[in-house]
Amino acid sequence: MENIITTGSKRKGQRPAEDTFYRLGLALLPVFLLAFPAFRLLGDGLLTLFPPCPVHRLTGFFCPGCGATRALWALVRLDVWHSFCWHPFIPYAAALYLAFMGWETVRRCRRRGRTFPIEKGMYLGVAVLFLQFFWKNAALLLGLNPFFVG
Secondary structure, rough: OOOOOOOOOOOOOOOHHHHHHHHHHHHHHHHHHHHHHHHHHHHHHHHHOOOOOOOHHOOOOOOOOHHHHHHHHHHHOOOOOHHHHHHOHHHHHHHHHHHHHHHHHHHHHHHOOOOHHHHHHHHOOOOHHHHHHHHHHHHHHHHHOOOOOO
C-alpha cells in the first residue's frame, strides 16, 4: 500500500501533501473568519451548547481533547496564555496554520522556494497533544491543578 501523503515529490496523478493541505487551509479560512464574530456575538453562552466530555464524566480522567473548547474560546478572545493553559494544542495548531498558510502563499506567489516542513509540524503537534494529555491526568492523580488556571 502506497503512502497517501507524499511531500515534495509529484507522482503521476498525485499532488504533494502541501497542495492538499494548502487547499484545505484555503477552504477552512472562511470558516475561521466567520467563527470569530460568531463567538464574539454569542458570548459565553455558546460554550453551553457543547456537552461535557463523556470520557471525563464516566472515568474521571481527562481525554486528549479535554479543555479544547475553553482553549478555543480563550484564543478567540485573543487570550493566548489561558488558551495555552486550557489546551496547548489549540494555540499550537493555530500558529502552525498561520505559519503554513503564510509560508505557502509567499512560496506560491514567488513560484519558487522550499516547501513548509508540515510533516514535522504535525508530528510535533501530536507530541504536544499527548504530552498535555499525560500531564493533565498525572496532575489530577497528584492533586494538582492540571490547567494552571481557575
